Amino acid sequence: MSAAEETPGTEDMPWGEVTPEAARRLLVAAVEAFAERGYHATTTRDIAGRAGMSPAALYIHYKTKEELLHRISRIGHDRALEILKAAADREGTAAERLADAVRSFVRWHAERHTTARVVQYELDALGPEHRAEIVQLRRESDATVRRILEEGAAAGEFDVLDVSGTAVAVLSLCIDVSRWFNTQGRRTADEVGVLYAGLVLRMVGVQK
Amino acid sequence: MSAAEETPGTEDMPWGEVTPEAARRLLVAAVEAFAERGYHATTTRDIAGRAGMSPAALYIHYKTKEELLHRISRIGHDRALEILKAAADREGTAAERLADAVRSFVRWHAERHTTARVVQYELDALGPEHRAEIVQLRRESDATVRRILEEGAAAGEFDVLDVSGTAVAVLSLCIDVSRWFNTQGRRTADEVGVLYAGLVLRMVGVQK
Incomplete structure (x- = not known):
């Protein structure tokens, strides 16, 4: 089961409480990455890549990797x-x-x-x-x-x-x-x- | 409490079943490093450094990081x-x-x-x-x-x-x-x- 299928939001829209859509996708990608490799082995570049976004685009929504984990x-x-x-x-x-x-x-x-x-x-x-x-x-x-x-x-x-x-x-x-x-x-x-x-x-x- | 104080061996000699002494020290260092940063964020160089040894000295006892985790x-x-x-x-x-x-x-x-x-x-x-x-x-x-x-x-x-x-x-x-x-x-x-x-x-x- 991927993190996208098992998040705290509704079944139809995982992490549906997180807006805008790009911020939500980044959160889903972060859960997957942290679960697979651990927090310390994951970079914001990895997370952006999983979400199909650039590191600069990630930075618009989350200033740090810790901010993603906190969210x-x-x-x-x-x-x-x-x-x-x-x-x-x-x-x-x-x-x-x-x-x-x-x-x-x-x-x-x-x-x-x-x-x-x-x-x-x-x-x-x-x-x-x-x-x-x-x-x-x-x-x-x-x-x-x-x-x-x-x-x-x-x-x-x-x-x-x-x-x-x-x-x-x-x-x-x-x-x-x-x-x-x-x-x-x-x-x-x-x-x-x-x-x-x-x-x-x-x-x-x-x-x- | 450090990993050295809470390992499966005896109280006096943590991981006492592991010999020689250098192999034991490396195992204690690996537990500490994996616990702190996660397996994937830890390198064999980190582990050797914690044990006060060189990467080459580690390699004599353990061929890979996975071998340490397995042990x-x-x-x-x-x-x-x-x-x-x-x-x-x-x-x-x-x-x-x-x-x-x-x-x-x-x-x-x-x-x-x-x-x-x-x-x-x-x-x-x-x-x-x-x-x-x-x-x-x-x-x-x-x-x-x-x-x-x-x-x-x-x-x-x-x-x-x-x-x-x-x-x-x-x-x-x-x-x-x-x-x-x-x-x-x-x-x-x-x-x-x-x-x-x-x-x-x-x-x-x-x-x-």
Whole structure:
């Protein structure tokens, strides 16, 4: 699966939130290049070339390679947080909301695995300010999962061993899907999501 | 923590199984360089320089950069499999053996997180034969965890939703510790291991 097919935008228009069109194409090219060779081995010339553009044309949209990585990381983290918040804020029991969070978070990491890997593994390549901004978004994701666990515990639905540790484990389990998931593999993204939702409910003491 | 402090060998002599001493030093330098800049952005000249050696001296021990990566990956995967097999083969109930496997596998991934990241994230950079060899070791790790789950289910100790899916999840949860674990963080490697052993027992239906 190419990065163009698995980006955080709509299926029809990957990274559709990025305009103008040239800026979007450059972002798609950057995800592919970073995923294949790593951030440090990729030049802005490589990225421009993949997008069928000149280095000068790239420079109109992104001043540096780090700006491209930051844009990818920001959009990816915004989307991840949005998915978790939507599940946390919906109607339903804590168990339903936790299962929904896990299913949709897993699906995103499976379907968008190239993007997710770049976002996760190249965090150290961000400059200090951009890194701090992304770390803040990650804290909010963490807090969103903790909130569901606390609400479930308060309602007597969950029996949680360690709220913050379990939140870390739940997110980690879902994020790591992007490392091993294979679109040619035995399980679809949805199947992994359903399996993991069941395992996570057990982690919080809901036995089915 | 530098790679020198967190390698698969003994605490006193990281990568102590690698001889002669120059070959060992080059391996330590390669882990550090790959972790910092990625495999593709690292040259054999960089690695030799870090080890305080000339490119020609490196060439005596390793013909290519890929050979270094293969050696690192092979030793790392051998050690991971050894940890899992030791836990699977010890005396005790399936629950005790599963908890032991998780605790020791987590501890390795936390303490050796730099090495583990290189081993996990640069798999695609291996040549086809080396990659096939490593994939085989990963299948054996998977089979070792599956075996404990099957034995526990057969003994009536576990109630497992999906043996192969749960085995994937257990390994994935432990491996991803190498991505987020921070030696300056709130929890020690041992504390994460104990927490995760409890969560994994719940995944297999052992409620405590």
